[in-house]
Amino acid sequence: MxxxxxxxxxxxxxxxxxxxxxxxxxxxxxxxxxxxxxxxxxxxxxxxxxxxxxxxxxxxxxxxxxxxxxxxxxxxxxxxxxxxxxxxxxxxxxxxxxxxxxxxxxxxxxxxxxxxxxxxxxxxxxxxxxxxxxxxxxxxxxxxxxxxxxxxxxxxxxxxxxxxxxxxxxxxxxxxxxxxxxxxxxxxxxxxxEGGILAVNSASYTLEEAFYIHYGKSYHPDLDPDTKYIKMYGRKIYEFALTCVPLAMKACVDKSGIEISRIKKVMIHQANEKMDEAIVQRFYELYDMKMPEYIMPMNIHKLGNSSVATLPTLYNMIINNQLENHQLEKGDILLFASVGAGMSINAFVYQL
Missing domain, CATH: 3.40.47.10 (Thiolase/Chalcone synthase)
Incomplete structure (x- = not known):
């Protein structure tokens, strides 16, 4: 099954x-x-x-x-x-x-x-x-x-x-x-x-990274310091993601036994276009390959970063042919990956 x-x-x-x-x-x-x-x-x-x-x-x-x-x-x-x-x-x-x-x-x-x-x-x-x-x-x-x-x-x-x-x-x-x-x-x-989930991978980095995304007070000094808002250390997150996410993605693909050339799309969390591009480029560099054209579908341009909603929304848009240059067929292999607060990383390989 x-x-x-x-x-x-x-x-x-x-x-x-x-x-x-x-x-x-x-x-x-x-x-x-x-x-x-x-x-x-x-x-x-x-x-x-x-x-x-x-x-x-x-x-x-x-x-x-x-x-x-x-x-x-x-x-x-x-x-x-x-x-x-x-x-x-x-x-x-x-x-x-x-x-x-x-x-x-x-x-x-x-x-x-x-x-x-x-x-x-x-x-x-x-x-x-x-x-x-x-x-x-x-x-x-x-x-x-x-x-x-x-x-x-x-x-x-x-x-x-x-x-x-x-x-x-x-x-x-x-x-x-x-x-x-x-x-x-x-x-x-x-x-x-046939197909379905072929491999999964997950990790949490907390020793130094746990509060890279956190709740903190407003940057306006006149507002109540006890009222908290979502905050992040962008540079630290960027450096962490570029180092750790490609390795997690590779570990998941290697676990699946799938040849890297068979991956049709890399479905990565829509957090930051430049960061996502750099992550996927480094992922392919681990296999001594260049990042293929049209490998990374994006909807962040119009939808922003909606956290946990970005990947299921992205998948839904692609299977309904709502993203230009991104079509899927039965048997295609997808790599899903994400990084976020915690700091947490995970991925899974999926065959349509």
């Missing part, structure tokens, strides 16, 4: 936020001092480095569990299965539900439980739980489901990755321009078909 994707869905929020929308923001440095550069120049630099031109935010009435449920419903419809046959619902997120206009995170009950209720699943043997693993959370959900299905404890799992990062940002931190909202969901199940 193999473990394959039988359904996929995503929810892309309707509010389009362009770089120009940050024109009136009062950006500060870590010391609370205003930048000498204009916001226009700051936004242009961000676009050159990250590739982000636009990002999507949820409307005021929606929360993370809401959009996660939207994506889950689409995945169920795509798979054409009875929701009562789902054995596990794994919801990857980082900040829970944060209602518009508030600063408090709500994760009780779990977001997975809320989705199960919205799907009106009655089966008590359908286990719903949340997973916090930074941006690689959706992949870790896939790895957890893979282990459960290999052990015989599950036959069909729904893995959701959703986040509303627009409600965790410090409006005085220029890094706030990176983050976005979104949701993606996939159904994995045991099947007699």
């Amino acid at each position: 193999n473990i394959k994707i039988s359904g996929s869905g995503c929810y892309i929020p309707t509010q389009v936020i362009t770089n120009n929308d940050f024109g009136q923001f009062d950006f500060r440095d870590e010391k609370g001092e205003p930048f000498k550069d204009t916001n226009e120049r700051i936004a242009k630099k961000l676009q050159l480095i990250t590739g982000i031109e636009e990002r999507r935010y949820v409307t005021t009435e929606l929360t993370t569990s809401d959009i996660g449920a939207f994506a889950a419903k689409k995945a169920l419809e795509d798979a054409n299965i009875d929701p009562e046959t789902i054995d596990q619902i794994i919801f990857a997120h980082n900040f829970g539900d944060i209602k518009h206009g508030t600063i408090q995170s709500d994760i009780v009950p779990s977001l997975a439980s809320r989705v199960k209720q919205r799907l009106q699943i009655k089966n008590p043997n359908c286990i719903a739980y949340d997973l916090l693993f930074g941006c690689p959370g959706w992949i870790q959900g896939v790895i957890n489901a893979y282990a459960m299905m290999q052990s015989g404890l599950a036959k069909r799992c729904l893995i959701i990755g959703a986040e509303t990062l627009s409600r965790t940002i410090d409006l005085h931190d220029r890094d706030s321009m990176i983050y976005a909202d979104g949701a993606g969901a996939t159904i994995f199940e045991l099947t007699n078909e």
Whole structure:
């Protein structure tokens, strides 16, 4: 028996936020001092480095569990299965539900439980739980489901990755321009078909790296220091990712036994275009190869960094032929990889 994707869905929020929308923001440095550069120049630099031109935010009435449920419903419809046959619902997120206009995170009950209720699943043997693993959370959900299905404890799992990062940002931190909202969901199940998950790999680096992404006070000195926002040490993350992620990707591919030349697409977390390109280039250098053209699909230009939602959303867009120069066929081999808060890294090799 193999473990394959039988359904996929995503929810892309309707509010389009362009770089120009940050024109009136009062950006500060870590010391609370205003930048000498204009916001226009700051936004242009961000676009050159990250590739982000636009990002999507949820409307005021929606929360993370809401959009996660939207994506889950689409995945169920795509798979054409009875929701009562789902054995596990794994919801990857980082900040829970944060209602518009508030600063408090709500994760009780779990977001997975809320989705199960919205799907009106009655089966008590359908286990719903949340997973916090930074941006690689959706992949870790896939790895957890893979282990459960290999052990015989599950036959069909729904893995959701959703986040509303627009409600965790410090409006005085220029890094706030990176983050976005979104949701993606996939159904994995045991099947007699060929292919599926061929290998998985996961790691956590915490000794020095645990707080590279963290919660911290606003950069504006007049704001309440006890109100926290998502913060990151960008340079440290960049250096860490370029060193460790290619090695993790290679370990996963080597474990799969697949020749590197057979990989059709490298599906990497949409965090920063320049960083992602450098990671994939270094990955191929480990095999003494040049990075192939069109190997790395990207949707960060229009959708921004939506954390755990980026990879399931990217996959959904590609299989629905929504990205130019990126088409897939049965039998194609994909390498999924991600890095994020923790610091966590993971990957899996998948054959369609």
